[in-house]
Amino acid sequence: MYRNDTGRGRRFAARGVRTGVALAGAALLLSACFSSGGDPEENTSGPPPKQQPKSQDPYWVNPEGTAAKQVAAYEKDGAKDDAELTRKIARQPVAEWLVPENAQDQARGFTEAAEKADRDALLVLYNIPHRDCGQYSGGGAADGDAYRAFVDQVARGIGDRRATVILEPDAVLHMVDNCTPEQFHEERYDLLRGAIEKLKSLKNTKVYLDAGNAGWQNPDSLWEPLKRSGVEQADGFSVNVSNFQTTEASTEFGKRLSAKIGGKPFVIDTGRNGKGPYDKGKDPWCNPPGRALGETPTTKTDDPLVDAYLWIKRPGESDGTCRGGPKAGEWWPEYALGLVRNAS
Numbered sequence: 531m532y533r534n535d536t537g538r539g540r541r542f543a544a545r546g547v548r549t550g551v552a553l554a555g556a557a558l559l560l561s562a563c564f565s566s567g568g569d570p571e572e573n574t575s576g577p578p579p580k581q582q583p584k585s586q587d588p589y590w591v592n593p594e595g596t597a598a599k600q601v602a603a604y605e606k607d608g609a610k611d612d613a614e615l616t617r618k619i620a621r622q623p624v625a626e627w628l629v630p631e632n633a634q635d636q637a638r639g640f641t642e643a644a645e646k647a648d649r650d651a652l653l654v655l656y657n658i659p660h661r662d663c664g665q666y667s668g669g670g671a672a673d674g675d676a677y678r679a680f681v682d683q684v685a686r687g688i689g690d691r692r693a694t695v696i697l698e699p700d701a702v703l704h705m706v707d708n709c710t711p712e713q714f715h716e717e718r719y720d721l722l723r724g725a726i727e728k729l730k731s732l733k734n735t736k737v738y739l740d741a742g743n744a745g746w747q748n749p750d751s752l753w754e755p756l757k758r759s760g761v762e763q764a765d766g767f768s769v770n771v772s773n774f775q776t777t778e779a780s781t782e783f784g785k786r787l788s789a790k791i792g793g794k795p796f797v798i799d800t801g802r803n804g805k806g807p808y809d810k811g812k813d814p815w816c817n818p819p820g821r822a823l824g825e826t827p828t829t830k831t832d833d834p835l836v837d838a839y840l841w842i843k844r845p846g847e848s849d850g851t852c853r854g855g856p857k858a859g860e861w862w863p864e865y866a867l868g869l870v871r872n873a874s
Contacts, residue, residue, distance in 0.1 A: 571756065581647055582682070584622065587828050588838070589623035589652045589694070590644035596861045597624075597846055615797070615870040616846075616863070623827050624841045625696060627859070629656045630680045632670065637687025654771075654842060655684060658701045660714050672675040674717050681725045696797075696842055697725055697741060697764070699771040702755050703742035715821040723760035730763060738797050738837075741767040744775040744783035745807060753790035765837075766795040772843035773799065774807040774821055781836060788835055800824030801841035804873045816852040817865065822872035845869050 562692035593596070599622035605612035626640050633768030637653065644651040656681050684695075704710040705718060713757065715810050729737045739761045741752060761767055767787065770780040777800055784796040808814045809871030825839045846866025848855035855862055 532852070558612075559710075573839055581649055582621070582827075584649065585671050585828055587623060587826075588650045589827060590624070590640070590647055590649035591623045592643070593638075595620060595624065596844065597866065600846075600861065600866070607787055611728050612630075612867060613865055618823070618870050618873075619845050619866060622650075622841055623652060624844045625652045625654045627656055627844075628684060630657050630676075631764040632689040633657075634683035637684045637693075638689070639687075641688050641691035641693050644693075645691045650694055651688075652694050652696075652840065653688075654696045654699070655681070655725065656699055657709075658698045658718060660710055660718075661701075674721055677721050678724060681728050684787075685728050685732060687727075687732075688732055688735055692731075692734040694736045695729055696768050696840075697729075698722060699740045699768075699842075700742065701740060702752065703740075703746060704760050706742075706755055707746075719755075719758045721760075724765050726760040730765075736765040738766050738768040739764045740771055740786075741769055741796070743770045743773040745773065746777040746783075749783055749786050750790070750832050753787055756787070756791055761791055761794060764794075766797065767791075768799065768840075768842065770799040771801060772849070773804075773815065774785065774803050776803055777839070778808045778824055779806075781833065785835055793835070795837045796856055797838045797840050797842075798836060800827070800839040801843050801845045802869060804841065804869075813852055815860075816849045817851065817855040820872060821869060823869050823874075840858065 580593060582589075597616055601613050601616050601620050604610070604616060617704050626636070628636050640653065641651040657671050657677060659670045659673055659677055671680055701710075701718060701722060705715050710718065726737050727740065729735050739756065739759060741756055741761075742749075746752070756767065767784070769775075769784045769787075775783070777798055780798045780803070784798065788796060801824060802821050803824040805820060808818030808821065823845055827838065827840050829838045829848060833839070846861055846869065848858060848860050848862045848864065848865065850858040855865065
């Protein structure tokens with residue numbers, strides 16, 4: 531993500547793009563051996579619950595996720611209090627960020643494991659060329675052809691299994707604020723439209739195109755670029771991905787956008803927004819102190835325009851090498867503990 535130096539209310543967070551490689555192998559193993567889970571366990575000791583009640587949250591809980599592994603490590607070391615705190619993250623479904631090196635295998639592994647548990651996979655595609663304006667999560671596909679091949683691999687991996695895809699966090703917003711140079715805009719519009727078309731051709735896949743966050747002070751400048759990117763063919767859009775804007779502010783922001791694009795519904799990333807945004811010091815979007823978990827994931831939002839509260843940015847993963855954090859997307863156990871403690 532790039533710095534918020536202009537005073538225009540642009541606050542972003544780096545993405546969880548590295549841990550997916552490590553989780554891919556676990557997902558492939560789970561696809562062969564994961565057994566179907568029911569309601570969560572009532573007790574708070576032992577392994578994390580397998581799944582949340584499907585009526586409240588249809589998304590898959592990865593029992594081999596990073597937080598679950600941290601719980602096991604704490605328990606092995608006798609750190610029972612830290613294990614119990616981290617378990618509050620481990621028992622919730624979080625998104626899986628696919629990486630291009632083995633996108634097809636990852637998509638297949640995660641969706642097969644979710645299917646065996648009678649749940650839906652929640653996936654993030656974050657590989658658009660010129661991603662993140664060269665900041666902490668810079669990179670992405672080498673060119674348009676490489677990106678189309680990546681999307682094709684993801685589609686083959688998903689197949690007919692149930693999946694919800696969050697498509698390219700900040701890709702539209704970074705065209706609006708010209709963080710992504712203008713010469714790349716037309717190609718990006720084409721790539722986003724093509725990705726939506728490809729993924730929506732699948733039998734059981736939902737797609738939410740990312741639309742930034744409520745820290746952006748001019749949402750009226752976003753709706754036309756969202757349309758040019760194909761949002762009307764998607765199931766809706768996502769807001770607050772990897773950010774800290776409150777659920778109330780995110781809902782208001784989403785409704786303003788929705789009114790301009792045919793009443794499309796949206797999902798909100800609530801993984802770290804329990805205390806709202808941080809507004810002090812340099813780079814307030816990057817590993818800000820004092821933040822907290824927000825609403826737990828659910829499709830029961832009591833708002834017809836809000837399809838779900840989701841944990842898209844995985845709580846406990848770093849935003850980048852700022853404020854003592856590891857690289858973007860790497861697990862940071864101390865930060866994870868802080869998110870839980872501050873939510874209590």
